[in-house]
Amino acid sequence: xxxxxxKRLGQSAILILIMSALVFVGMYVVSDPVAVLAGEDFxxxxxxxxxxxxxxxxxxPKHATPP
Numbered sequence: 001x002x003x004x005x006x007k008r009l010g011q012s013a014i015l016i017l018i019m020s021a022l023v024f025v026g027m028y029v030v031s032d033p034v035a036v037l038a039g040e041d042f043x044x045x046x047x048x049x050x051x052x053x054x055x056x057x058x059x060x061p062k063h064a065t066p067p
Contacts, residue, residue, distance in 0.1 A: 028063055030054065 027033065034051045042050070051057040 024063070028060070032056075 033054055034047050038047050
């Protein structure tokens with residue numbers, strides 16, 4: 001029984017990592033969060049400020065890590 005629980009916990013951890021990666025890719029690679037959140041009346045300076053606030057102005061691998 002303990003063996004079964006350990007296997008299921010391992011599978012769950014792998015699944016969580018895969019799902020986190022898929023959500024990350026879906027949010028930051030497929031679409032631009034600044035373009036989605038910024039309206040048409042945003043200036044370029046406002047867009048840069050929003051990108052800095054969201055952290056999307058950093059390199060892609062650093063998006064998944066805390067600031």
